Amino acid sequence: MSLERWQLQAQKGRDILQNSIPKQWLLPADRLPPVSQKSVVEFPRESGLLSERELKITDMSATALVAEMSKGNMTAEEVVVAFLKRSVLGHQLLNFATEFMADEAIARAKELDEYYRRTGRLVGPLHGVPISVKEHLSFKNRTCNTGYVAWVDKVATEDALLIQLLGKAGAVFHVRTNQPQSLMHLCCSNNITGTTVNPYNRALTPGGSSGGEGASMGFRCAPLGIGTDIGGSIRCPAAFCGAYGFRPSTLRNPGTGIKVASSGQETIRGVVGPMASRSVEDLELFQRAVLEQEPWDHETSLMPVPWKTVPPTRNMTVAIMWDDGWVRPHPPITRALGYAKEKLAAAGVKVVDWEPYKHKHGWEVISALYYPDAGAKQRELMRESGEPARPLTEWALSYSRPSPLSHAETWELQEQREIFKDEYNALLKRRGVDFILSPTYPAAAAVMGESQYWNYTAIWNLADLPSAVFPSGLTVDPKLDVLSEQDKKYIPRDEIDEREWLKYEGPERYEGAPVGLQIAGRHCKDEETLMAAKVVEEIMKGEKKDSKL
């Protein structure tokens, strides 16, 4: 059987990946867990590949690693080697990488160590922190395909601005990660390097579109990662993989050099933001390191707003959105929100219920604005190589109106977008609510290929509320999360609600999935939102319960 042209082209992308894998750390197939084994999160310890010290290193947060390196207790080199080994293992189990950059990463780590030896100082706030990077951020002299076969051999001429800034802050980039075709799935499959799976349950998706990053964070292939988000693409992978993710306000983090199909489109703006495997604190570390370099002075569309320090407090009003009024969340999500309510109230946080505001209308606006050209650009790129559209690409393209929007229609929708933003922010103020705690997605994690409902996350893209995801500490529980008699009698509001509700045949289908919650803050209150995520998580985990926050 002869291969089609696009398959030959796609092979180039796979070759880049294969050639980049540091072979010395590959585990023979017979030492890997069986394909049928769902959860692999415990495998790093079982594998024998990592030393005790490496296991300890890869369990640490970026903040903790930097602290150790600042005291001379660890070298950047051993840190990146530990994460590289874990990444190679993770890739064998999860197929999350598109390219390893081991030699450069180790060389850079050695430079950092040399700098530290010479000066006794760190080069910057991210000194020696390994960061995994979603593939569509450009690296100079490397290909950047954005999940399109047509672009597998397109070489970037410069590092993305964000990469430059993080690099100056001391970050070490060791692995680039997978993304879906078109970047518009909340799953992670493309025709080049295939499908990435969830470390907690390999029958589940790690989410998308920053799905490689989700897997990387969930398996701890790096303490920090970089994702992008136009409808949930940072937050869903973070939630599905038991990790942390932050969607900053638009025009805060620099997007220069992040390759997308519809470059120059501004109807809905994507954002780039941090993901973390261990803590909210690391998300903040990332943001501060970027913004203290004043990226707005290079990328002039950004807001010239420095990152500020917001002290933690429990003196806040958190509203819980149990349901968005359209699609009912699955039982594990509702249980996690109930648990949050109980713990927060007990900790003295004011907790109220959030009545959602026009979320269905919001979806009509944002979904029409994703593809004002009726997806022409995406289809053109697929046609260019001849690659077939993946099912979830067709799904996302189906959001678009049948034919391109006229300018008048585009302007009308943009006006609706601005009205929605202004009204949502005014509503938060009027109701005296500081933060909205909500599901990230109707399910704890989607079954592979089933990630069809975006609106728990996309609504905050439209309202442009900063929003963070953190693990609730709960996972889908075969005993606690069975459908109650009442659940079984639930009459869905419409066919979309029904579609999502019926996916929950029972907890077994989502075995082992962590439940991530989403917290959104008021407009432009990025710093406050991360503070709240940290405080809420600590309260839910019972940490620091005696501290006088």
Added chain:
Amino acid sequence: MSLERWQLQAQKGRDILQNSIPKQWLLPADRLPPVSQKSVVEFPRESGLLSERELKITDMSATALVAEMSKGNMTAEEVVVAFLKRSVLGHQLLNFATEFMADEAIARAKELDEYYRRTGRLVGPLHGVPISVKEHLSFKNRTCNTGYVAWVDKVATEDALLIQLLGKAGAVFHVRTNQPQSLMHLCCSNNITGTTVNPYNRALTPGGSSGGEGASMGFRCAPLGIGTDIGGSIRCPAAFCGAYGFRPSTLRNPGTGIKVASSGQETIRGVVGPMASRSVEDLELFQRAVLEQEPWDHETSLMPVPWKTVPPTRNMTVAIMWDDGWVRPHPPITRALGYAKEKLAAAGVKVVDWEPYKHKHGWEVISALYYPDAGAKQRELMRESGEPARPLTEWALSYSRPSPLSHAETWELQEQREIFKDEYNALLKRRGVDFILSPTYPAAAAVMGESQYWNYTAIWNLADLPSAVFPSGLTVDPKLDVLSEQDKKYIPRDEIDEREWLKYEGPERYEGAPVGLQIAGRHCKDEETLMAAKVVEEIMKGEKKDSKL
């Protein structure tokens, strides 16, 4: 001869204006200067309408007026009455108003005086300051026509957000001012209230599109005014009328409730900003009063950036752009720049020459982005009433491509816009230049109907550089500004350069026109730009020459 439907409709707009004029202050026609008299700037004193005290009041800056009111030396009522009288006179001479709001203004002033009597304090930083307002800013329960006959009876349901904020700061709105059809002339004519003329020479235009404001400032009908600017519409009227104007960075001042034909269009964003009759300081007073009310918390697309205080300094590098490389400025402009260079250098400011960067390319980008719909929305509005397009409306519409841009074309141009912005800002940094001092327009002021070249101002809209206009202190001089032998031999670069150059038949054509200069700062350096405008103006006028700035 029977009137056409649009003429009957337009009459409604004229009726609103006529009915609003406070008749007690109208001067009989026989006491007005002859129509042939060009300059009317001295007429307020000659008219006998204003008392000495009223002449003094109307000669003061907003800052000085507030200071007097804070000491109880003046009442808000006498201040607004003085400016109302001057406005009525100005309107008789210049046709600059679309509606007077005398009763409300006086009532508001009385409230302010009562507040001051009761508390001994001012209500806010603009306590009792009369502000004239370009018509397309909405006032609740008043019509808002934006220069279109189709809209003459459209009533606004709310004050524009900026009006609300200025009102809270104590401003008193006494007159609304004229604008051209489509808002896209650098002149000021529409089919409703007609044509506004320049107080320094009534054969010249006051500029546009904030032309009513230009006349208002030039004639001192208010110490402060409000204009909008998408290609020079604040700065040209300020320059043509010997006044001050500021184009802030986009997304700094609130635009909610400012009515435009293509609402929701974002390809090029207009801005709203202050104009002033007396000083740069007043521009800053306005900006501070608005931004200290955190408009971004209402209009969420705005940058959450407070107004900051920038102390004056001469420790700056000012680059002089003598020519934009496309259209040669007329002799009076070049003379004013030469004078600036001499004075600045003598004052110890570092002065260099500015080599323009791709201004023609910039114009190609911005002009295509003004009308991505090929002007369909504008034509639709004119068709709605049946009003004919004014010649300069057709002129501006001719900037558009023949047919609507595709989404791909729009995105490509938007990308070019961002690249241009980033590159221009990077260039300023690389060259070590803080500010660019330049012409505002090729001529000191355009002859009525001739304002065809936008790119001395539009280029800063594209680069999104904050830019201020201030009077150089020079006016077109019949002796100094004659064409030299060398001038007469000038070979224009192309037909556009030729068109503009040939308009300068000699200084007589521009008799009495003040020469305003434009100063642009780096991206988002709004405060610094106003500081520089103030320092440069002071140096040029020889004021405070001994102060140790």
